[in-house]
Amino acid sequence: MSINVISITRVMSSALMLIFLTGCVSMDNHRASTIDPDERLDQLMAVYSDVNGKKQGCHELKRAYSSTTECKRIQGEVQRLHMEFPENERVLMANAVLQLQAGRYDRAQFLLDQLLSLPGAHPEAALLRSQLAVREGNTARARTLLKQQIVLRPDYAELREALASTYYLEGKYADARKTLSAAGRLGVSGWRIAYHQGLLSEAEEDWGGACQFYLRSLEQKPDFRQAVARLVGLTEHAACRDIADAR
Numbered sequence: 001m002s003i004n005v006i007s008i009t010r011v012m013s014s015a016l017m018l019i020f021l022t023g024c025v026s027m028d029n030h031r032a033s034t035i036d037p038d039e040r041l042d043q044l045m046a047v048y049s050d051v052n053g054k055k056q057g058c059h060e061l062k063r064a065y066s067s068t069t070e071c072k073r074i075q076g077e078v079q080r081l082h083m084e085f086p087e088n089e090r091v092l093m094a095n096a097v098l099q100l101q102a103g104r105y106d107r108a109q110f111l112l113d114q115l116l117s118l119p120g121a122h123p124e125a126a127l128l129r130s131q132l133a134v135r136e137g138n139t140a141r142a143r144t145l146l147k148q149q150i151v152l153r154p155d156y157a158e159l160r161e162a163l164a165s166t167y168y169l170e171g172k173y174a175d176a177r178k179t180l181s182a183a184g185r186l187g188v189s190g191w192r193i194a195y196h197q198g199l200l201s202e203a204e205e206d207w208g209g210a211c212q213f214y215l216r217s218l219e220q221k222p223d224f225r226q227a228v229a230r231l232v233g234l235t236e237h238a239a240c241r242d243i244a245d246a247r
Helices: 008-019 037-052 067-084 089-101 105-116 123-135 139-152 157-169 173-185 190-203 207-220 225-233 238-245
Strands: none
Touching: 037 067, 037 089, 067 089, 089 105, 089 123, 105 123, 123 139, 123 157, 139 157, 157 173, 157 190, 173 190, 190 207, 190 225, 207 225, 207 238
């Protein structure tokens, strides 16, 4: 089981929140209304947010003019915008996220690599790209990307949280714990840190310690299903049965 500190879905949602603006405008005249790429992107993403938030969302094609068709049009317009402004960071990020949502992982990787080659810090891009590297089993690549971004953004807690996942996957549990502690000091929620510490304890077959961490996670976030599942799953061990029964 992976440490699942930073899921692709969660990072994509976070990245989209940085791009979306509230409100909705007509997509058909967005190119004519302004030549500024950021304004055009804002307009497109406002439409996308509106369509994706509706009941059908972007994933179900039921008729010729469904919301999925609209989402594909928006994806095409963002790709066009990238062709016009290939080094605009927000356009690159938006295009990469939309490609991921469409399941085009190779294209998303290419775009994220483009963004990461530009000067400056790009932590959200690094988080997504590292998850794609982990998905391919390339933890070394993920770790390198994350460490590079930590140098540029040492205050960005989720970079360290994701770095801990690479150590976990490689069996470097002491490094994972140390990195998680740093993430916690930088502001990562305690319930998440406790859950990941529980996974590390499980990997080391410290069943009682793992269940204590899961219980600590649930004390802070009672509706956290993953922690409940792990706690229940370990009730075959006496130490965990006692903890589970006490809840």
